[in-house]
Amino acid sequence: MLERDEDILQAAEEWKKAGHGVALATVVETWGSAPRPAGSNLVINDEGTFLGSVSGGCVEGAVVTEALDIIASGQPKLLEFGVADETAFNVGLSCGGTIRVFVEKVA
């Protein structure tokens, strides 16, 4: 019910229509004290520009990197981030939660 994603999906549509490669990342599951609820969106274009948030800043960098691969391959991917993850030292959630993020190409 909170105002959210107001411009994110609009930006996704505009970037795509302007000829950019675009990927959409969505938080689909959370455990523990995840900073952003399920349904939160992050949109990324082929220049690495992004808008929105899936974690309040902790893992956006990693999601953007994956998104660029997905824009190239067209294959959607389910990513998981959490403190137990071996990549936690690099991109773990400082709050101790776990999130799953679905990343798909806007085709």
Add this chain to the structure above:
Amino acid sequence: MNLETLTQVNIERAARRPVFVVTDVSNGEQRMVKVADLTGDPLEAELRKQLRMGKSAMIEVDGKKLFVNVYAPVARMVIIGAVHISQALAPMARSLGYDVTVVDPRTAFASPERFPDVRVVAEWPDVALPPLNVDHYTAFVAVTHDPKIDDPALLHAFERDCFYIGALGSRKTHAKRLDRLKAQGASDQDIAKIHAPIGLPIGAISPGEVAVAIMAQITAQLRLPKEGAS
């Protein structure tokens, strides 16, 4: 998501109509469901529940994990009457994510000093309300105690099918109000929608407590299942 789906989702959101995107996260298969097409949808019960809760979530259907993203319009609140109750209610509603507007033609009441950070319209309801695009996702609260202001506002709220309509006043005051509204063409179905006396019965005394009672009643109306509905 394909561009066609994305464009449709954006059209629905701009029109303040709820829309769902259902995604099979194992393979990316996806479909969009507009609220107008909910009836008879294989996931109707689940989608209605998620809409009511305003919550996006993973569900499991026939062993498939489906993510249901709910794009629900931002709820609005229109408060008729820039009174003490409204001074407590407006910031409370804002903190719950409502887009709040206060309407009162009495300029001494409807001053920005009394309502920092809230949209205040110092006009009569017939002028103030049409541009606000009051719709179903609007909680409508009439608290001036003045029939000249509250009555036309309530008639507007009936017309727009607001999900919550509440009006301040004792049972006696309310009975008189119902007679007046009926005389102006309101149906029995319309007047039955009014919550009056307004707010949950929590023994509220101060304006702030009355605001809590109203906000709780609106939340219940928004989140609890309707009787007889799935």
